[in-house]
Amino acid sequence: MMKPQVLLLGEIDHAHKEWSSLSSIANVIEPKARSREEFIEECKSGAFDKISVAYRTFQSVAITGLIDEELVSVLPKGLKFIAHNGAGYDQIDVHACTAHGIRVSNVPTAVDDATADVNMFLILGALRGFNTSMMALRNGHWKGSPPPPLGHDPQGKVLGILGMGGIGRNLMKKAAAFGMTTQYYNRSPLSKELSGGAKYKETRHIISTKEFEKMRKGVVIVNTARGAVMDEDALVKALDKGQVGSCGLDVFEEEPKVHPGLVANPNVMLVPHMGTWTVETQTKMEVWCIKNVKSAIEKGKLMSPVGEQKNM
Numbered sequence: 001m002m003k004p005q006v007l008l009l010g011e012i013d014h015a016h017k018e019w020s021s022l023s024s025i026a027n028v029i030e031p032k033a034r035s036r037e038e039f040i041e042e043c044k045s046g047a048f049d050k051i052s053v054a055y056r057t058f059q060s061v062a063i064t065g066l067i068d069e070e071l072v073s074v075l076p077k078g079l080k081f082i083a084h085n086g087a088g089y090d091q092i093d094v095h096a097c098t099a100h101g102i103r104v105s106n107v108p109t110a111v112d113d114a115t116a117d118v119n120m121f122l123i124l125g126a127l128r129g130f131n132t133s134m135m136a137l138r139n140g141h142w143k144g145s146p147p148p149p150l151g152h153d154p155q156g157k158v159l160g161i162l163g164m165g166g167i168g169r170n171l172m173k174k175a176a177a178f179g180m181t182t183q184y185y186n187r188s189p190l191s192k193e194l195s196g197g198a199k200y201k202e203t204r205h206i207i208s209t210k211e212f213e214k215m216r217k218g219v220v221i222v223n224t225a226r227g228a229v230m231d232e233d234a235l236v237k238a239l240d241k242g243q244v245g246s247c248g249l250d251v252f253e254e255e256p257k258v259h260p261g262l263v264a265n266p267n268v269m270l271v272p273h274m275g276t277w278t279v280e281t282q283t284k285m286e287v288w289c290i291k292n293v294k295s296a297i298e299k300g301k302l303m304s305p306v307g308e309q310k311n312m
């Protein structure tokens, strides 16, 4: 019998052993395309017609572009599974995939420690106002003149967590070790029956001017989720007014672009999307994603389907 074919979109950098062990159950194909246009052409050429599973990385968006309706509609009909190597899957239009009979998985859990660590780093950095003096030192001005205002301790502060999934719960434990108490908010879409077919409102810009105004003046904001969760323009304005005192960001609305108002503001700590950027975590993520590919081939279903497809 012919082995099933797996399409590799992106690179395997760490889990080489696990990836090569796939060869006993599948043949791996890599695209020749170097742009979205070429990729669409390659799909239409029939080169991928025997593919049933695709493994994709966050970075592969540089070749294929977003996995949106246009792309999904040219993917080979036999492609039934997309295993995405990442926790966040905003590059993939899951509704379009569902409509075309494609199941999507992501990588939860493996990302929790590293992402919560970056969040805690940004919380501490923003509370202490370290960015201004770190810049001053490099510019030959020691702490800066005048020295920056005193920072604040995390001990006794209340941490609000928006999104109490694996990363949120991991962060809560870390913050507790720093003496913080947590309040949380979590979104959970209703079941199909209860929502009566109404489309679930996504999380884009759920934090904007109105929400900043409800917060305590001088609030510290950290984002390690996705940039678009917050209205970046509104954040810049709230920082300029002092409504937001300082902030720490790992994610941005239009990566790799960063709003000039954020770059210009020394009260903002900026990290270029490095939440999971460690050897240990990248390795765990690849291993996890490969398990999804194996499960798709051997059991006909993904090990960790995305939330929208959990009940299918």
Ligand SMILES: O=CC(=O)O
Binding pocket: 085, 086, 087, 088, 089, 111, 275, 276
């Ligand atoms: O941003 C990183 C991820 O979604 O895994």
